[in-house]
Amino acid sequence: MKIQPQHVVSLTYDLYVKKEDGEEGLVESATQEQPLTFLFGAGQMIPKFEENLSTLSTGDTYDFHISAQDGYGEYDQEAVANLPKEMFEGQGADLPQVGEVLPLQDNNGNRFQGQVVSITEDSVIVDLNHPMAGQELHFKGEIINVRPATPEELSHGHAHGPDGHHDH
Template sequence: MKIEAQHVVSLTYDLYVNNDQGTEELVESATLEQPLTFLFGAGQMLPKFEENLSTLSTGDAYDFRLSAEDAYGEINEEAVANLPKEMFQGQDLPEIGSILPLQDNQGNHFQGQVVSIAEDGVIVDLNHPMAGQALHFKGNIVNVRPATPEELAHGHAHGPDGHHHH
């Protein structure tokens, strides 16, 4: 079956990014046992990722690259926050390099990576961990099926066979 909007797509992928040595390094995979399953066209995936898959059908292999701009954006040097140390009262200060789950005033969840500990606070980089990186995806389309009315109502896929909620 061909991939179309309002279809549920299951696929395997290997995601490669260039490491500091300039060679490609595998950073994430979805396997046949644990494929990535998503509702196509629902805005859950990177738009350019979906665009690259839009001509494919069940059983097709794919191999494409996304520029940093088309993926998670370039690194924004200003996307840094200084978290007051009071936030960490009663617990140890996080280590440099650790990832903190954060929430903004609108209730949006995101992650920040601790870059340094200052006298009065913890300096956190809010860029997506893959910002500034070109992504290379390789994989296969495992299955394509029309979404169920329930999935369309919820705006996301319910697992490969459509029943379980995570």
Template sequence: MKIQSNSVVALTYDLYTTENGEEVFVEKATEEQPLVFLYGVGMMLPKFEENLSGLGTGDAYDFHLAAVDAYGEKNESSITELPADMFEGMDKPEIGSVLPLQDNEGNQFRARVIGVTETGIQVDLNHPMAGQHLHFKGQIINVREATEEELSHGHVHGADGHEAH
């Protein structure tokens, strides 16, 4: 079976970015712990899926995504300062730490601490991989049709479709 909308895809990947002109390894999914997802329902980066379209079990892939097609360019307006009184009674976060935050509508997101002053904590709300070009290399392990239950739930129930909830 070839990858198409509403198929369940299990794959391996090695992910690299480029820093100072050098390719740097970021993370991987292995045959023992593959990435398994429902294709075509908006779970993955659109250009990631586009590069996998039509591949089948056993096929290898190797492609690059420009930052704009991955997590976007870094947006300088997404760097802000949180008032120090938000952290009263707590240890001030360290530079590089990640803070779990929530907006007024209950949406959860993360902010990376980039500075600490007496008056506040400077945070970067950009995705950690914003501004980075991505390089994926891997292999398709399995492609199958999604079950009706998976389609109605909008997510995969395991590589073989039988994961308990």
């Protein structure tokens, strides 16, 4: 079956990005046993990712690149925040470690993540860029299944697994 909006797509993928030495390294995978399943056209995926898949059908393989600009955006030097240490100390929690990813929320209630890049005398410095910002993404994989979405999935705006049911 051909991929189209309001259909649920299950696929495998290997995601590669260039490492500092210029070689590509595998950073993420979805397997036959645990495929990525999503409602096509619902805005859950990178638009360019869906665009590259839009001509494919069940059983097709794919191999494409997405520029940083069309992926997770360019790396933004300004997207680094200094969080006062008091934010952490008041909750009786230990200070986060460098490299730790923190769940954060802005004043509007939007949730996002930041990675701790350093700790100074009075603040925790957090990089708010997506971990793959500034990276060209290279996807390779296979379309395992394409099926029409159920009315429930359409009303919820997301897929309920490869067969249309939530796993319990």
